[in-house]
Amino acid sequence: MATLNKYxxxxxxxxxxxxxxxxxxxxxxxxxxxxHDFEIIIIDDGSxxxxxxxxxxxxxxxxxxxxxxRPREKKLGLGTAYIHGIKHATGNFVIILDxxxxxxxxxxxxxxxxxxxxxxxxxxxxxYSGNGGVFGWDLKRKVISRGANYLTQVLLxxxxxxxxxSFRLYKxxxxxxxxxxxxSKGYVFQMEMIIRARQFNFSVAEVPITFVDRLYGESxxxxxxxxxxxxxxxxxxxxx
Amino acid sequence: xxxxxxxxxxxxxxxxxxxxxSYVAGFFQTNLRQEYHNIILVLPIYxxxxxxxxxxxxxxxxxxxxxxxxxxxxxLQEDVKEARKDLERIGYKYASDWQ
Numbered sequence: 001m002a003t004l005n006k007y008x009x010x011x012x013x014x015x016x017x018x019x020x021x022x023x024x025x026x027x028x029x030x031x032x033x034x035x036h037d038f039e040i041i042i043i044d045d046g047s048x049x050x051x052x053x054x055x056x057x058x059x060x061x062x063x064x065x066x067x068x069x070r071p072r073e074k075k076l077g078l079g080t081a082y083i084h085g086i087k088h089a090t091g092n093f094v095i096i097l098d099x100x101x102x103x104x105x106x107x108x109x110x111x112x113x114x115x116x117x118x119x120x121x122x123x124x125x126x127x128y129s130g131n132g133g134v135f136g137w138d139l140k141r142k143v144i145s146r147g148a149n150y151l152t153q154v155l156l157x158x159x160x161x162x163x164x165x166s167f168r169l170y171k172x173x174x175x176x177x178x179x180x181x182x183x184s185k186g187y188v189f190q191m192e193m194i195i196r197a198r199q200f201n202f203s204v205a206e207v208p209i210t211f212v213d214r215l216y217g218e219s220x221x222x223x224x225x226x227x228x229x230x231x232x233x234x235x236x237x238x239x240x
Numbered sequence: 241x242x243x244x245x246x247x248x249x250x251x252x253x254x255x256x257x258x259x260x261x262s263y264v265a266g267f268f269q270t271n272l273r274q275e276y277h278n279i280i281l282v283l284p285i286y287x288x289x290x291x292x293x294x295x296x297x298x299x300x301x302x303x304x305x306x307x308x309x310x311x312x313x314x315x316l317q318e319d320v321k322e323a324r325k326d327l328e329r330i331g332y333k334y335a336s337d338w339q
Binding site: 017018021022025026029053054057058061101104128131132133134135136137139142143146147150154155156157199210211212236237238239240 | 242244245246295298299302303306307308309310312313315316319320323324326327330331332333334337338
């Protein structure tokens with residue numbers, strides 16, 4: 001059974017020259033070791049640091065069947081990156097994760113096992129339950145994160161403990177349907193995807209993950225992100 | 241499609257406030273003891289305070305028990321070293337990036 005499934009990993013990148021070879025290496029390692037058929041689709045948005053050259057080099061090393069390049073001219077939204085990426089995806093499942101090493105591919109066999117358990121439509125990583133957690137956050141960041149999470153739990157009752165995470169496994173058709181139904185951007189986009197999944201009665205399961213916040217490069221959470229987040233929560237509160 | 245959450249809240253709040261206001265305004269007769277009557281008069285405030293205290297306590301607990309994942313960060317550092325070594329071995333041509 002397991003051998004019939006193929007997993008297309010979508011990696012949208014922007015200025016990830018140093019992280020890209022590492023995340024690809026980890027993906028290849030953990031997906032090969034667990035014996036899963038996969039491809040990695042790199043969607044680079046015209047990074048000035050030469051991320052695309054790195055991607056081409058990885059394609060040379062790992063082969064065109066494993067590394068697929070779907071570059072775009074300039075930085076566009078995350079949702080459109082996924083649409084652009086899955087257009088030529090050959091897998092029946094799609095995996096999305098951040099290319100900056102904050103999501104570790106070692107959790108993927110667990111995502112895949114969980115999905116198979118009850119043929120879930122979506123499996124999403126959670127930092128807020130079980131052995132999940134975050135490295136590299138100070139008290140202020142923890143309070144904001146927990147506060148925002150609690151607010152969304154009260155207002156939206158989503159049925160999952162982590163709404164804004166972006167480490168997920170989708171059935172391909174489910175992901176396509178969700179992206180087309182979603183209107184938000186950024187953090188809110190990930191949240192809306194899960195809310196809409198519940199709205200369409202898709203089944204969603206969770207797997208605890210650790211989130212190592214930007215070992216290389218810097219992390220961002222500015223005032224404008226917080227404002228956009230609250231607007232997004234209120235939008236979903238009023239419409240779903 | 242289900243009723244949006246906002247309207248669920250508005251509906252529940254209006255039903256509660258309608259019942260409470262009609263009690264306070266004396267629209268129906270009850271023979272509740274005086275101490276119960278006094279509690280009902282300030283019930284909306286009590287409920288709000290209870291909810292706020294519960295929320296703050298829960299938030300405090302969750303922040304305090306947020307896993308720090310130091311092991312995960314150390315493991316990743318090791319993985320990065322291994323990955324770089326292996327990439328060099330198979331002839332990755334930008335290996336000089338991390339010298």
